[in-house]
Amino acid sequence: MLDAILLEDHGIPAVAVVTEPFRPTGEAMAASWGMPGYRFLDIPHPIANLSTKELDERAEQLADAMERWLASDRK
Numbered sequence: 001m002l003d004a005i006l007l008e009d010h011g012i013p014a015v016a017v018v019t020e021p022f023r024p025t026g027e028a029m030a031a032s033w034g035m036p037g038y039r040f041l042d043i044p045h046p047i048a049n050l051s052t053k054e055l056d057e058r059a060e061q062l063a064d065a066m067e068r069w070l071a072s073d074r075k
Contacts, residue, residue, distance in 0.1 A: 001016045001018060001022075001025070001026045001029055001030075001040070002029060002033070003016075004016035005029065005030050005033050005035055005038060006033070008035065008038070009033070009034070009035060013070045015041055015066045015069050015070060016038070016040045016041070017040070017041045017042070017043060017062065017066075018040050018041075018042050018043075019042065019043055019044065019045035019046065019047055020042045020043070020044060020045050021045050022042075022045075023040055023042055026038075026040050027040075039069075041062060041065055041066065041069065043058055043061075043062065
């Protein structure tokens with residue numbers, strides 16, 4: 001989360017992906033680093049027990065959203 005926030009703060013497009021329960025943590029972190037309202041892409045939790053195939057499927061589902069995110073004006 002912090003990496004994406006810091007990259008964005010330096011003008012480098014980035015995407016922070018979090019599992020749903022960690023969205024509030026990400027929002028608090030963004031606010032503490034001077035980027036309140038920073039948006040995150042989130043995925044269902046948990047992911048630790050997913051197989052490689054299932055993780056690949058989740059990544060595929062996020063790919064279009066990430067592309068749109070990086071192409072948009074995120075401010």
